Amino acid sequence: MKNDNECGAILREWRKKRRYSQLQLAVDADVSSKHLSFIETGRATPSRNMILHLQLFLELPRLELNRALRLAGHTPIYQQLSEQHEELKPIYQAIDRIIEKQMPYPAFVLDHQWNVVRGNAAMINLLTKVGLLGSSSIVDALVSPNFDRRFINNYYEVINLLAHRIKSENSHNGGDPKLTELEHKLLAVLQDQSIAPADNGIILNMKFNIDGQALSVFSTITELGAVQDLAIGCFKIELMFPLDDVTERYFAKENQITNQNK
Numbered sequence: 001m002k003n004d005n006e007c008g009a010i011l012r013e014w015r016k017k018r019r020y021s022q023l024q025l026a027v028d029a030d031v032s033s034k035h036l037s038f039i040e041t042g043r044a045t046p047s048r049n050m051i052l053h054l055q056l057f058l059e060l061p062r063l064e065l066n067r068a069l070r071l072a073g074h075t076p077i078y079q080q081l082s083e084q085h086e087e088l089k090p091i092y093q094a095i096d097r098i099i100e101k102q103m104p105y106p107a108f109v110l111d112h113q114w115n116v117v118r119g120n121a122a123m124i125n126l127l128t129k130v131g132l133l134g135s136s137s138i139v140d141a142l143v144s145p146n147f148d149r150r151f152i153n154n155y156y157e158v159i160n161l162l163a164h165r166i167k168s169e170n171s172h173n174g175g176d177p178k179l180t181e182l183e184h185k186l187l188a189v190l191q192d193q194s195i196a197p198a199d200n201g202i203i204l205n206m207k208f209n210i211d212g213q214a215l216s217v218f219s220t221i222t223e224l225g226a227v228q229d230l231a232i233g234c235f236k237i238e239l240m241f242p243l244d245d246v247t248e249r250y251f252a253k254e255n256q257i258t259n260q261n262k
Contacts, residue, residue, distance in 0.1 A: 007051070007072040012040040014058045017174060029057050048074040061173045062230055080230040091224070091232055098222070099123075102239050104255030106217070112234035113178040114139050114166065121258055122251060123240075129210045139166070139182045143189050153207035153214065156193045159186055205243050215250055216243040 015025055022040070026033035031054075038044035046054075051068055060068065066076035081088055099107035099120040106123035108116050115136045119127070127133040130151040135141035139162060149155045163186035170179040208215040222237040242248040 006042045007046060007068045008040040008042045008044075010060075010064060010068045010071070011046075011051075011054060011058065014060050014064065014174070015040075018058055020057070025054070025057060029054055045072055048072070059172070062233060064174065066230075078228055078230045078233065088229065088232065091227055091229075095224075095235070095237065098237055098239075104251045105242065106240040106251075108238055110138070110236045110238065111231065112173075113137075113176065114182060117235070122255065125254055125258065126208075126210075130208065137182075139186065143185045151209055153209050154205075156190065158206055159189050162186055163190060206240075210250075213246060213250055215247040217241060217247060218243055 015022065020028075022036060023033055025031075026036045029036075031050075035044060039046045039050070048069065051065075051072060051074070055065055062078045066078050069076050083092065095109060095118065099109065099118060102122070103120055104122055106120065106126045108119035108123045111117050116138055117136075124133065131146075131148060132138065132141045135144075141147055142159065142162075152158055163183060166179055166183050166186065170176055170183060173179070205216045205218045208217070217240040220239050220241070222239070224232055224235050224237070227233045227235075242251060
């Protein structure tokens with residue numbers, strides 16, 4: 001029996017996860033079905049170009065693609081450099097520039113396990129207001145029994161959205177244990193809950209209840225897929241924007257207070 005750590009076994013596993021039959025993958029990728037069978041069973045070692053070609057169809061996560069390349073005797077594509085590495089400085093500077101330019105509105109950066117790794121002053125202030133500052137994992141904090149759910153008027157609607165996002169992301173990436181844990185926690189909160197349809201059919205907004213004011217924001221998400229670093233390439237930059245004048249005035253006032261206290 002062939003070792004499950006062989007490159008072919010990895011490709012076979014991801015072919016099945018992507019719901020390809022061996023024949024269909026061979027046809028779509030224009031590869032001999034016999035050669036593909038030999039690769040999957042370890043009777044043939046795929047070239048670097050062949051692995052990268054099959055990757056176009058199988059969409060292996062970066063770690064898995066690196067592992068497949070390494071096991072076939074090829075150099076991995078993606079690196080994992082320290083945050084202080086000289087080559088990453090322009091990337092981190094660009095990230096910081098994006099979230100700082102978002103002021104006076106909140107902006108933050110999530111890693112592949114949904115931990116907050118960066119945030120601007122407006123985000124830090126928002127997390128402080130709702131009692132979430134100090135928790136690296138937003139999801140863990142939101143489902144904690146210590147979190148006061150009254151801070152988010154559409155709490156269960158937000159939890160439902162997060163559960164769907166994490167489930168989809170986790171499914172595409174093949175099942176990360178931490179994401180699976182977060183998904184289960186979110187689904188546990190949703191048990192026996194009836195999720196009302198969103199008031200706005202176009203945008204799902206997040207409705208905060210802070211300092212006696214009802215604030216509504218929506219988010220845009222930017223991913224850094226072009227960065228060839230394992231960690232940064234999975235970062236998600238989330239920018240929040242006000243949906244009404246009350247929210248816009250609130251963040252402008254909070255920003256003014258922050259600047260005065262500097």
